[in-house]
Amino acid sequence: MKTMKLVEVEGALLAVEYEANHGGTATPVLFLHANVADRRMWQGQWDWLATSHPVISYDRRGFGESHTLSPTPHSHVADLWKVMDSLGYDRAVLVGCSMGGRVAIDAALAQPDRVRGLVVVAPGVSGAPAPQHCDSVNALMNAISAAAHQGDLDTKNELQARLWLDGPLSPPGRVEGAIRQLFLSMNGSALRAAHPGMASEEPSAWEQLEAIKPPALVMWGDLDLPHLQERCKLLAHRIPAAQSMVLRATAHLPTLEDPQQFNAALGRYLGSF
Structure with missing residues (x-):
């Protein structure tokens, strides 16, 4: 149990x-x-x-x-x-x-x-x-940093889903449905935690x-x-x-x-x- x-x-x-x-x-x-x-x-x-x-x-x-x-x-x-x-x-x-x-x-x-x-x-x-990243990965990481600097945690969460869940060289939104929602819930909670x-x-x-x-x-x-x-x-x-x-x-x-x-x-x- x-x-x-x-x-x-x-x-x-x-x-x-x-x-x-x-x-x-x-x-x-x-x-x-x-x-x-x-x-x-x-x-x-x-x-x-x-x-x-x-x-x-x-x-x-x-x-x-x-x-x-x-x-x-x-x-x-x-x-x-x-x-x-x-x-x-x-x-x-x-x-x-x-x-x-x-x-x-x-x-x-x-x-x-x-x-x-x-x-x-x-x-x-x-x-x-x-690590040394390619230009497309660097661009995505820079966008994540910019969202964090602006305090836009929802955008940061979505961008991190693209990086870690979809994969940085895969189409955005490759992973959908309940798995994506679980990622956004877990990571969103961590982004807002004390x-x-x-x-x-x-x-x-x-x-x-x-x-x-x-x-x-x-x-x-x-x-x-x-x-x-x-x-x-x-x-x-x-x-x-x-x-x-x-x-x-x-x-x-x-x-x-x-x-x-x-x-x-x-x-x-x-x-x-």
Whole structure:
């Protein structure tokens, strides 16, 4: 049965959703959301996976149903451990998309004994070189910055949907209907949330990728930002014994666009343990 609770961390209450009632002894799977989403981005994985594994997802500070009590310096990795500790889990498979992938990588380097497996989807990487974009991507990013400067959050939200949901080189509005509305709801909530305070910079992971110990799966959509696709190929090469998977006809959030394709890849990975 899916249960929701608030986990107290310094300066905030984190909204944590979990389901642990199954008969097996499988390792818990903990989902970490992107910066343009919240824990709802994993709804297409929940019912499928909860039949075989304990499942956890939570909203980071400033997202979804988490509450900022006061702007406070914080560590996303420390918050992750606090969530796991609150549920009594010493280890978990971490599944992170974008910024959630960055948190997962930082966590796997900080305390590898607590990370049974590592699945990252177009992850951020602390310390990675600054990307070089083509003119069309730069134009879209400049438009997003201009909307933010003008305080036009609705326009910023729509433009970010073009960048992250449609894919920057795809036709605007490629992804429609309920998926687009969910994106606009998740990202719109984050754009209007109270600032949670500054997150600490974890030690650069870019120089340490070869030190990642847990078995890893690196995934990316073939409609995502070109530099992220190239970075993912490099990650799969540099992380020891990493597997890789290209998710066809998807951009930055394949769990929303094509949950069956994503779930099939995740299921094969989990079945290899």
